Amino acid sequence: MTATAQALVPPVPPASPASPVAKSKASGGGLGRYIVIRFLLIIPTIFILVTLVFFLMRATGDPITAALGGRLSGAQLQERIHAAGYDRPILVQYFEYLGQIVTGNFGTSISDNRPITEILATYGVATLELAFYALIVAFIVGIPLGMLAAYFRDKGQDAALRVFAILCYATPVFFAGILLKLIFAVWLNVLPVAGRATTSSEFEMQDLPNRTGIYLIDAFQTGDPAVIGDVLTHAVLPAIALGLLTAGVFLRLVRTNVIGTLSTDYVDAARSRGVSEYRLVRRHAYKPALIPIITVIGLQIALLLGGAVLTESTFEWKGLGFQLAQYLAARDFVAVQGIVALLAVIVAVTNFIVDIIAALIDPRVRY
Amino acid sequence: MSAPTTAPETAGGPTASPATKATRPPKQSLFSRLPVVHQLRQSVGLQRGMLVIGLIITAVFVICAVFAQFIAPYGFSQLRDDNGPFGAQLAPGGSHIWGTTVGGYDVFSRVIWGAQTALEVMVVAIILSIFLGVFLGLVSGYFGGWLDRILVVLADAIYAFPSLLLAIVMSIVISGGQSNLYGGILAAAISITVVYIPQYFRVIRSETVRIKGEAFVESAKVIGASNTRIMFRHVLRNSTRTLPLIFTLNASEAVLTLAGLGFLGFGIEPTAAAEWGFDLNKSLSDVTSGIWWTAVFPGLAIVLSVLGVTLVGESLNDLADPRLRGRRAVSAASGDVAQTSVVPGGTLTAGPAGLAGLEDTEGEADRDR
Numbered sequence: 111m112t113a114t115a116q117a118l119v120p121p122v123p124p125a126s127p128a129s130p131v132a133k134s135k136a137s138g139g140g141l142g143r144y145i146v147i148r149f150l151l152i153i154p155t156i157f158i159l160v161t162l163v164f165f166l167m168r169a170t171g172d173p174i175t176a177a178l179g180g181r182l183s184g185a186q187l188q189e190r191i192h193a194a195g196y197d198r199p200i201l202v203q204y205f206e207y208l209g210q211i212v213t214g215n216f217g218t219s220i221s222d223n224r225p226i227t228e229i230l231a232t233y234g235v236a237t238l239e240l241a242f243y244a245l246i247v248a249f250i251v252g253i254p255l256g257m258l259a260a261y262f263r264d265k266g267q268d269a270a271l272r273v274f275a276i277l278c279y280a281t282p283v284f285f286a287g288i289l290l291k292l293i294f295a296v297w298l299n300v301l302p303v304a305g306r307a308t309t310s311s312e313f314e315m316q317d318l319p320n321r322t323g324i325y326l327i328d329a330f331q332t333g334d335p336a337v338i339g340d341v342l343t344h345a346v347l348p349a350i351a352l353g354l355l356t357a358g359v360f361l362r363l364v365r366t367n368v369i370g371t372l373s374t375d376y377v378d379a380a381r382s383r384g385v386s387e388y389r390l391v392r393r394h395a396y397k398p399a400l401i402p403i404i405t406v407i408g409l410q411i412a413l414l415l416g417g418a419v420l421t422e423s424t425f426e427w428k429g430l431g432f433q434l435a436q437y438l439a440a441r442d443f444v445a446v447q448g449i450v451a452l453l454a455v456i457v458a459v460t461n462f463i464v465d466i467i468a469a470l471i472d473p474r475v476r477y
Numbered sequence: 478m479s480a481p482t483t484a485p486e487t488a489g490g491p492t493a494s495p496a497t498k499a500t501r502p503p504k505q506s507l508f509s510r511l512p513v514v515h516q517l518r519q520s521v522g523l524q525r526g527m528l529v530i531g532l533i534i535t536a537v538f539v540i541c542a543v544f545a546q547f548i549a550p551y552g553f554s555q556l557r558d559d560n561g562p563f564g565a566q567l568a569p570g571g572s573h574i575w576g577t578t579v580g581g582y583d584v585f586s587r588v589i590w591g592a593q594t595a596l597e598v599m600v601v602a603i604i605l606s607i608f609l610g611v612f613l614g615l616v617s618g619y620f621g622g623w624l625d626r627i628l629v630v631l632a633d634a635i636y637a638f639p640s641l642l643l644a645i646v647m648s649i650v651i652s653g654g655q656s657n658l659y660g661g662i663l664a665a666a667i668s669i670t671v672v673y674i675p676q677y678f679r680v681i682r683s684e685t686v687r688i689k690g691e692a693f694v695e696s697a698k699v700i701g702a703s704n705t706r707i708m709f710r711h712v713l714r715n716s717t718r719t720l721p722l723i724f725t726l727n728a729s730e731a732v733l734t735l736a737g738l739g740f741l742g743f744g745i746e747p748t749a750a751a752e753w754g755f756d757l758n759k760s761l762s763d764v765t766s767g768i769w770w771t772a773v774f775p776g777l778a779i780v781l782s783v784l785g786v787t788l789v790g791e792s793l794n795d796l797a798d799p800r801l802r803g804r805r806a807v808s809a810a811s812g813d814v815a816q817t818s819v820v821p822g823g824t825l826t827a828g829p830a831g832l833a834g835l836e837d838t839e840g841e842a843d844r845d846r
Contacts, residue, residue, distance in 0.1 A: 281783075
C-alpha cells in the first residue's frame with residue numbers, strides 16, 4: 111500500500127536505489143560495479159528485517175508458551191521450552207537463529223511440527239504463481255488504460271479512468287474478492303468459489319514424476335485439457351482481485367509519465383512532422399514513460415505479497431499468505447517468523463533485480 | 478498562481494491535521510489561506526469536481542464517525558431489543574434496513590459505528606507517525622553522520638517491506654493480536670504508525686537536507702541560533718509543504734491496513750467496537766450461500782471512506798504539481814518546471830510560496846539578533 115503513496119508523491123525521489131553507502135562511493139562507475147554495490151545492499155536490508163522480526167516476535171515471550179500456553183501444564187511447558195532452547199539468553203538465540211538462516215534452516219513449526227523450509231517450499235510457489243497472474247492482470251488493465259487517460263487528459267474519459275484507478279486502490283483486495291465471488295461464483299455460477307483446483311484435478315497432478323507445485327505447469331504436464339481448464343478457471347477471480355489493486359497504481363503511473371513525455375520537444379517535433387496521434391502516444395510518449403514504471407514494479411512486489419496474504423485467505427488459495435493466516439490464528443510464531451523472513455528476502459531480491467533491469471535500460475540510473 | 482501562499486500556514490506539522498477536516502466552505506478570509514481551501518479555489522473544472530466530491534464523502538464519513546451514537550439505531554454489540562433477539566442473517570428490510578449478521582448484529586449500526594473506530598485509528602496513527610516521522614527526519618537530515626545513515630537504511634528496509642505484514646507483527650507485539658477497545662485501537666494505530674514513519678521520515682529528511690544548505694540557515698548559524706532553534710523554527714517550517722499530501726494518503730492507507738488486520742483476525746473484538754474488516758471476515762462464509770448484505774455494506778463503507786480521502790489527497794497532489802495541474806491554470810509547457818524543484822519553495826505550492834517562507838524565517842533571524 112505504501113507504494114501507492116509513493117506513486118502519488120513525486121517530490122520524494124524514492125525508488126532511487128542510492129543509499130548513503132553507495133553514494134559515498136559514487137564516481138560514475140560502470141554497470142558491473144553498480145550491480146555489485148546494489149547486490150551488497152540487499153544484505154543489510156534482509157539482515158535488518160530478519161533482526162527486526164526476530165526481536166519483535168520474541169518480545170511477546172517464547173513461542174512455545176504462545177502456541178501451547180493453555181493446553182499444557184506449567185512443568186510440561188518448561189520442559190518443552192528448555193528442550194527447544196528458549197530459556198537461554200536472547201542474544202545467544204538470536205545468533206543461533208542467524209546461523210540457521212544462513213544455512214537455510216528456519217526451524218520447525220510448533221503447531222504442526224513441520225520444517226519451516228518445507229512449508230516455504232510447498233506454499234511459496236503457490237503465492238508466486240498467484241502474484242504472477244496478478245501482475246499480468248495489472249499490466250493488461252493498467253498500462254493501456256493509463257495511456258488512454260493521458261491522451262484524454264482532463265476530459266471526461268480521463269476523470270472516469272482516474273476514479274477507476276482510485277477505486278482499484280480504495281477497494282481492499284478481500285472485498286474485491288468477496289464481490290467477485292458473489293457475482294461470478296454465486297449469482298452467475300460460472301467460476302469456482304475458492305481453492306486452486308478441484309480435488310480430482312489435484313489428485314491427478316499428485317502423481318506427476320516431476321511435480322513443480324506450480325499448478326499451471328503441472329496441469330500442462332498431465333496433458334488433460336479438463337485439468338488445465340480447471341486450474342485456469344480457479345485462478346481467474348483471485349488474479350483479478352489482486353491484479354486490480356496493482357492495476358490502479360500502474361494506470362496512474364503511466365498516465366502521469368505519458369503526460370510528462372507528451373509535452374516534451376521531441377513529441378512536438380514528431381507531431382509537427384505529421385505523425386498520427388495514435389502513433390505519438392503509442393511509440394513516442396509511451397516508451398520513455400515506462401522506465402519509472404519498471405522501478406516501481408519492485409515496490410509493487412511488496413504490495414502484491416501483502417495483498418496476496420489477504421487474497422489467499424479470501425479464496426482459500428493454499429499459499430504462504432493462507433498458511434500465514436492459519437499459523438497466526440494458531441499463535442505459531444516460529445512459522446510466522448519463517449514466512450515473514452522469506453517474504454522479506456523475496457522483496458529484497460526482486461527489488462534488486464528490478465533495479466538492475468532499470469539500469470540496463472536507462473544508463474542514467476547507474477551510480 | 479497569484480493565490481496566497483500556503484507554506485507558512487501549513488508549518489507546524491501536526492497542527493496541519495485539523496485543517497483537512499475544515500471541509501466546510503470558507504467563511505472567513507483566513508480560511509482561504511488554509512490548505513485544501515486554498516487548493517479548492519485554485520482548482521478548475523474536473524479537478525475541482527474531484528476535490529469537491531472527495532471533500533463531501535470525507536465529511537459524511539467524519540459526521541457518521543462523530544455522531545455514530547445518534548445515527549446508529551442500535552449499539553455495535555447489541556443483539557436484542559425490547560422485542561427480543563434480532564435473529565441472525567435477516568435480510569435487509571423492516572427494523573434492520575441493512576439486515577443482520579450471522580452473529581445477530583444489526584449491519585447498519587455496525588457500519589456506522591465502524592466509521593468511528595476507523596476515524597479514531599486514523600487520527601491516532603497519523604498524529605503518532607507525523608510526530609515521530611517528522612522528528613526523526615529532521616534530526617537525521619539536519620545532523621547527518623552515522624545516525625542519519627543508520628536511520629536511512631532502517632527506513633528503506635521497513636519501507637520496502639509489505640506493510641500489512643509489519644502491521645501484523647506489530648499487533649502481535651503490542652496486544653498479542655486481540656484486545657479491548659482502547660488497547661485495540663492503540664495497537665492498530667501503533668502498528669500502522671510503524672509502517673508509515675518511514676514515509677514522513679524520508680520526505681522531511683530530504684527537505685531538511687536541501688534546506689540545510691540555504692543561506693538563511695547559515696545566517697541563523699552565524700547569528701548564533703541554537704541547533705534546536707534552527708531545526709524547529711527555520712528548517713521545519715520550510716519543510717512541511719508536502720505533509721498535507723502524505724497525510725491524506727496515509728489516512729486512507731490507515732483505514733485499509735486496519736481493515737486488513739481486522740480481516741485476518743487481528744482487529745478489535747466485536748464486543749469492544751465495530752470494525753469493518755472483522756465484519757467482512759465473518760461474512761466470508763455467508764457469501765457462498767448468497768447472503769450479500771453482511772459483506773457488501775461494510776465493504777462499501779471501506780471503499781467510500783478511502784475513496785473520499787484519496788480523492789482529496791490526489792487532488793491536492795495534482796494541484797501541487799504544475800505538470801498535473803489543470804491546463805487552464807498553467808501554461809502548457811510546464812514539463813520543465815518540476816525538474817527545477819530544487820529551488821527553495823519548489824513547485825509544490827503556487828509560485829511565490831517558498832519565497833514567502835524564506836522571508837518569514839529571515840524575519841525571525843532578524844529578531845534573533
